[in-house]
Amino acid sequence: MAAPRANWSYPTAIRFGAGRITELAEACAAAGISKPLLVTDRGLAPLPITTQALDLMEAAGLGRALFSDVDPNPNEENLEAGIDAFNEGGHDGVIAFGGGSGLDLGKLIALMARQAIPVWDLEDIGDWWTRADAAAIAPIVAIPTTAGTGSEVGRAGVLTNSKTHVKKIIFHPRLLPSVVICDPELTVGMPRAITVGTGMDAFAHCLEAYCSPHYHPMSQGIALEGLRLVWENLATAVAEPRNLEARAHMMSAAAMGATAFQKGLGAVHSLSHPIGAHFNTHHGMTNAVFLPVVLAFNRPAVEARIEALAAYLGIPGGFDGFMEALVDFRDRLGVPPTLVALGVENPDIETLAAEAAEDPSCGGNPVPVDAGSLAELYRKAM
Numbered sequence: 001m002a003a004p005r006a007n008w009s010y011p012t013a014i015r016f017g018a019g020r021i022t023e024l025a026e027a028c029a030a031a032g033i034s035k036p037l038l039v040t041d042r043g044l045a046p047l048p049i050t051t052q053a054l055d056l057m058e059a060a061g062l063g064r065a066l067f068s069d070v071d072p073n074p075n076e077e078n079l080e081a082g083i084d085a086f087n088e089g090g091h092d093g094v095i096a097f098g099g100g101s102g103l104d105l106g107k108l109i110a111l112m113a114r115q116a117i118p119v120w121d122l123e124d125i126g127d128w129w130t131r132a133d134a135a136a137i138a139p140i141v142a143i144p145t146t147a148g149t150g151s152e153v154g155r156a157g158v159l160t161n162s163k164t165h166v167k168k169i170i171f172h173p174r175l176l177p178s179v180v181i182c183d184p185e186l187t188v189g190m191p192r193a194i195t196v197g198t199g200m201d202a203f204a205h206c207l208e209a210y211c212s213p214h215y216h217p218m219s220q221g222i223a224l225e226g227l228r229l230v231w232e233n234l235a236t237a238v239a240e241p242r243n244l245e246a247r248a249h250m251m252s253a254a255a256m257g258a259t260a261f262q263k264g265l266g267a268v269h270s271l272s273h274p275i276g277a278h279f280n281t282h283h284g285m286t287n288a289v290f291l292p293v294v295l296a297f298n299r300p301a302v303e304a305r306i307e308a309l310a311a312y313l314g315i316p317g318g319f320d321g322f323m324e325a326l327v328d329f330r331d332r333l334g335v336p337p338t339l340v341a342l343g344v345e346n347p348d349i350e351t352l353a354a355e356a357a358e359d360p361s362c363g364g365n366p367v368p369v370d371a372g373s374l375a376e377l378y379r380k381a382m
Helices: 020-031 048-059 076-088 100-112 192-211 217-239 244-263 267-279 283-313 318-333 349-358 360-364 371-381
Strands: 006-008 013-016 036-039 093-098 140-144 156-160 167-171 179-182
Touching: 013 020, 013 244, 020 048, 020 093, 020 140, 020 179, 036 048, 036 076, 036 100, 048 093, 076 100, 093 100, 100 140, 100 156, 156 267, 167 267, 179 244, 192 217, 192 244, 192 267, 192 283, 192 318, 192 360, 217 244, 217 283, 217 318, 267 283, 267 349, 267 360, 267 371, 283 318, 283 371, 349 360, 349 371
Parallel strands: 013 179, 036 093, 093 140, 140 179
Antiparallel strands: 006 013, 156 167
16 A cells, blocks of 8 residues: 555644655745744754745745744743744744644744743633634644654643643644644654654554543544554564654544544643653653553553554454553554653652643543542652
8 A cells, every 4th residue: 555645634734744845835935924933952953954944935936934942842932932033023824843842832933922921821620722812822833753742733832831841731722733744754754763653643642532531523533543543554664764654644543533532631631741851761662661551550440441552453362352452552653661661760759740640631530530530650660
């Protein structure tokens, strides 16, 4: 099978296929952007794929403005600098380009550049999003260069408070980009560890959404098929980096995971967020460390569902068979088996657990959690 190519309208306008980065100018026109600011992270800024995007912008008369002061776990200082660049340049839209950090910060710059309230007032709590001036939000074109977070089809961005080291989810419906370009050729140059980490992030999104007790049949189906795509294609994408069919399926799985987790996430993410904020670990790789620990904890509530998943993936042995296959899958990809192996040293487990208990992802866990149970999960993951 050749790498797939298609135009989708769910959950937003998506131009999917190899080489479709060349449609960047058309995407900007469709979004109503004539003077974009391309936002990406420091690591991507000097790479050929970013230069290609800037060249396409310039050739179309869109300028070549770039902002790349973006940390791996973006914070409000990065956001303030990006807002300054957006306003000083007189920009009318954002091209969010990169992995989760570049995509999230680009979206948040578009959200906050013309708001009169602090970003923390738009945390994903109740109807806080209604506090924003929706008419002031700039249009967004999103271009993922990894296959993991799915932020290109999400209505939120994660921002770390640089003083408290707590990650907050900032939400507004208009953070959903107007146009997305999913071009698997852009992911070919990812380092092996990033391919693994982002792929496991997509897997964690799909698995936690699949296990969430909330009612959302559409997301349930999307999560199940997303799990299959990762299970069947991630190892190939790692072993054969230029395999565009596997890369394309992983891009689909990433978008599917982010669409599916409207149903809810769980303890994997609530545990991972404080670790990433305090120890600057890769989010997807951190999720992968927690997956078996949390799945074992949730077994009383999800065993039947995991048995159905195992059957769908062709894994014998029900829940135990799936657990064994998951650990083997993780080990073959080179995921660190513990937090210590990930580089987490001397953590203040009680502080981490208190922060994890406040994370909104907790609400989607199949088994209720509190600071005490989360602390025990941290100890097991160490």
